[in-house]
Amino acid sequence: MDETTGLSLPSELLLLWHAHRTEILLSAGLFLACLRLAIHWRRTRSKAVLTPPLGSPVDQKPSLLAKQHLAEAEHYVSSPTSLSKNAKPGPKRVTGVKRTKSSPVDVLPTSINNIQPLIFYFSLGGSTRSYAETLQQSLNTNIESEAKILQPILHDLTAIDYDDFFISPPKSDKPNTAHFYVILLPSYDISTELENFLEHLDETHNDFRIDTAPLSRLAGYSVFGFGDQQDWPTEERGYCKDAVEVDKWMARLTGRKRAFPLGIGDVKADAGERLEEWTVGVQAAMVDIAHGRGLGEGVPGSGEAVESADEAELDDDEEDAETPPSSKKQRKPIKRSQTSDLEDLKAPIPVDFTTTTTTKQPSPPPKPTAPKPMVPVNSPTHTSLTKQGYTIIGSHSGVKICRWTKSALRGRGSCYKYSFYGIASHLCMEATPSLSCSNKCVFCWRHGTNPVGTTWRWEVDPPGMVFEGMKEGHYRKIKMLKGVPGVRAERFQQAMRIRHCALSLVGEPIFYPRINELLALLHGERISTFLVCNAQHPDHLAALDHVTQLYVSIDASNKDSLRRIDRPLHRDFWERFLRCMDILREKRYQQRTVFRLTLVKGFNVEDEAEGYADLVARALPSFVEVKGVTYCGTSTSAGAGLSMQNVPFYEEVSAFVLALESALERRGLDYGIAAEHAHSCCILLADKTRYFKPSAEHGGEERWHTLIDYVKFFECLESGRDFGPEDYVGSPTAEWALWGRGGFDPRDERVDRKGRPKVVEV
Ligand SMILES: Cc1cc2nc3c(=O)[nH]c(=O)nc-3n(C[C@H](O)[C@H](O)[C@H](O)COP(=O)(O)O)c2cc1C
Ligand code: SF4
Known part of the structure; x- marks a missing residue:
């Protein structure tokens, strides 16, 4: 090997360098500049989820003042x-550490x-x-x-x-x-x-x-x-x-x-x-x-906030806003307990025939046994409900954050009850004092986890304990949301004072033997109450005290259809149902009463408008809420023959409502379509004689008045005198909530399931 070859190479390089250093330096500089630009372009700044706070004015055109501000800008x-x-020249000082997989955030x-x-x-x-x-x-x-x-x-x-x-x-x-x-x-x-x-x-x-x-x-x-x-x-x-x-x-x-x-x-x-x-x-x-309590359970490192969703519509968008895709957690599907239904647990179900009109001899009552907890701690039902985000209170009550509460906290809109009755969802607590129900409705997404029974045969927790537990569970869940992207401080603070309670979560609230005492406690703290019952407990319904709005689920218009869809445990379910209609009719002078219809295509829609109109004629409710079913996709619903095909389109719900309106008119009943919330596939029919009246705000023109004056409701209640629904009618229904307007508050931002802004088409 020629030794000189090896030795002469550095000197040749040196010569080359001297001859071409300008070009070399220029090329290196150009290369680095390109690299820097490429890195810069790759970074895309994510679009902010912009959320107007509650009460922010409806879109206005930017005023002339904007120009004034721009003029000031130069200064x-x-x-x-x-x-x-901080605009230091030179390279960035890198003092951070490169995180390894094992080092937590x-x-x-x-x-x-x-x-x-x-x-x-x-x-x-x-x-x-x-x-x-x-x-x-x-x-x-x-x-x-x-x-x-x-x-x-x-x-x-x-x-x-x-x-x-x-x-x-x-x-x-x-x-x-x-x-x-x-x-x-x-x-x-x-x-x-x-x-x-x-x-x-x-x-x-x-x-x-x-x-x-x-x-x-x-x-x-x-x-x-x-x-x-x-x-x-x-x-x-x-x-x-x-x-x-x-x-x-x-x-x-x-x-x-x-x-x-x-x-x-x-x-x-x-x-x-x-x-x-x-x-x-x-x-x-x-x-x-x-004090070592950390940032709250909703942030990493202290447990994930498993929130309620409309179950069919799990909110997975909050992670998108802030978490890089690589670190996104996969939501584990909730395993459903195989034995969580009390019926499936082979518990004897005593049948209550107390209100039946049948001539058959009732079977002997079951032997009295010491009452047990409805949902014992450590039972599969308890575990399953807790996993689904329910907070179980005592032995038979529950509370859960509704997905609308979370949505409203982030300025993404409230549920239809805001459009119809003025309830802001972030002020609302969803709870039930009875996790047990006497139906096994095919569309119920809780079915398979909630206990069922026809009579109360469990321990009875005191109402004070139930009420305190509900509030505590609700506030704890709200607090868990404080770190969730998009939650606004103002709404978060407002949410720390419950204003409304939807007694509807799961089970049958009026089943709780001390329901009236619980209502008194809620009203005592000026929490309004919307109570939903399933029209299977006429005696309980008759004995029920005043609530702000009383709902009865009307899942079918005739006996066969009701049996098919609600799969009631009571044998005399139809007689019970009709008796509830009559009780509702009597109560219409004291309460705002509501029929809630859940439309399931192929089950309770086709040819049933006339039947529903007959029921309305019998009970004369203040309102009829018509809602398309939400598909829950459980094996139970699938077993009952329910699929996505049974979910009606909004146009189908609208067509049904129009048919129902005409059927009511033929019966001489003056009901009209008052409002809608297209997002929840929900439309409201209201009694025109009571809720369509002249409005001072509109120069005496007739307007729908579906909103509630909550302050007046409590004043009436606290006065101790008799009062009726007319005494707490609120202001006219908002223009954006009226039939044909979509029902979405323009001050909120509508987003799709990925949190992207969505254009509302009405
Ligand atoms: C030229 C100019 C541009 C502004 N742009 C915005 C804006 O885009 N969004 C906003 O919410 N407020 C805007 N503002 C309002 C300011 O944020 C607001 O006046 C603020 O209180 C100014 O704070 P400072 O006095 O501490 O600078 C702007 C004000 C000026 C003068
Ligand atoms: S009324 Fe029902 S759906 Fe609306 S916020 Fe309250 S619990 Fe949720």
Whole structure:
């Protein structure tokens, strides 16, 4: 081998370098620039789910003021941006750690001795700065007694180096101290330093050298946004948009450590008040962390919030907003217990013939046995119901967060009862004092897990205990939602005061022997009540005290159809059903009474309009709610011959309602189609003689009045005098809820199942 060849190579390279170094340097520079651009383009900033708060005005055109603000913009853009310390030249300092599979997102120092709140703010005009200073003061004053929470430190985002705080949490002088970030931001639709801040968060999350959740060692964080609703009326149009964005990036960077929902306030209206309320919540969250109670069960590391859904429509969208696809958890299908039905457990079912009109001799009553719990702890029924998200109270009651409650908390709309009767779903508790039912309806998605029986033969829990358990279970579940993306601080706080109770969850509420005492407790706290019963317990129905609205499920218009669809346990089910109709007729002067029809194609729709009209003529309810069945896909429903084919389209429900309206007219009954909620496939017929009347708000024109005046209801109740449904009729039904308008509040944002904005077609 020629030795010189090896030796001469470096000198040739050197010569080459000297001859072509400009080209080489230029090409290398070009290559690096292309690489940088490619990385940058790959990052797509996710679209925020924009959620108008309750009470935000209906879409308005941006006013002239917007132009004025833009004129002011020039003055704003200039100053602090260029002075910013954080716009450091040179490469980013990488201090985060590359997370391995084994390192969990929610690592905290093993024993936290102290929480150090850091308040970050950005301000051009000065208002956010002054809010931040007020917040610091109020936290200072209020946490004096909380030894574990240190005095908050204020940071102007334009005066800090982002790398010191937003790549990894800063080091504290005190051992075992975790930081809690409180971020106060205005929004600007012009170029400001805020853009750099957002970009920094984006880059940190997407920097392949840094852990995607480098701030997971924070104790928690919460963001508050200031905006101007006059010019940016809804979040869709940019109201508080920067705070919404920062909240999302922080969720990603911290591995979802949102300790309290995003708060927003209008600087021209309620900002101060909203901030005060939000401060209370943030402070409570810090105290919880300081006492080792964590961030709440709804955030990673402390158990997943298994929420109610309409069961057929499981909400899987909240994860999408913040969780990178790779780390998304798969929802495990709920295993249904094989033996959870009491009937299947071979428990003897005593049959109650007390109200039958049959001439047959009743069979001898069963031997008296000591009452047992309806749903014993550790029983398969208990396990199954708990797995489905029910909180079991005592031995026979339950409470569960309805999917609409969750939807309303996120500004994505309430259930049809909001459109028809004015009940905001985030203020509503869904509960039952009796998990047992006397039917096995083919469309019931709870069937297979709820106990059934014809008489009450179980222990009776005291109403006080049932009521307290319901509230506790409900509030606990609400609290679990505080870290869920899109939940707004204002609604979250409102939800901590139950205003309405839907006694309908599962089972038969009037079956509970002390139902009237429970109602009194609910009304005592000014919680209105909608009670749904299945028209199988006439004696209980007759003895029932006043409720805000009394429902009877009308699942068929004739005996055969009812047997097929409800599969009642009572042999005299039809006689019971008819007796309930007569009781309802008597009660119509005291209560708002409602027929609830659930349409199941092939079971109870075809040719039944006339039969239903006869039942309406017999009971004369205030309202008839007609709803298409929701397919639950359980083996039980499949066994009963139910499939997606049995779910009627909205047009079919509409056609049925029109047929029913005509059938009622032929009977001389003055009912009309008052409202609709197309999203839930639900339409409301109402008695025109009582609920279609002149409206002062509309210059004396006749309007539907389906809403309820809840304050008046309680005043009537508390007065002790006799009163009827006319005494608590509310304001006219909203225009958007009327028949033909769709029934979706325009102030809420409609999204599809993946959380994407949806266009409503009516
Ligand atoms: C030029 C300009 C643009 C604005 N853009 C928005 C916006 O897009 N969304 C919003 O909600 N508020 C917007 N606002 C309102 C400000 O966020 C609001 O006035 C805020 O209180 C300003 O805070 P600061 O005084 O701390 O800078 C804008 C205001 C100005 C002057
Ligand atoms: S009324 Fe029923 S559906 Fe509506 S929010 Fe309450 S529980 Fe949910």
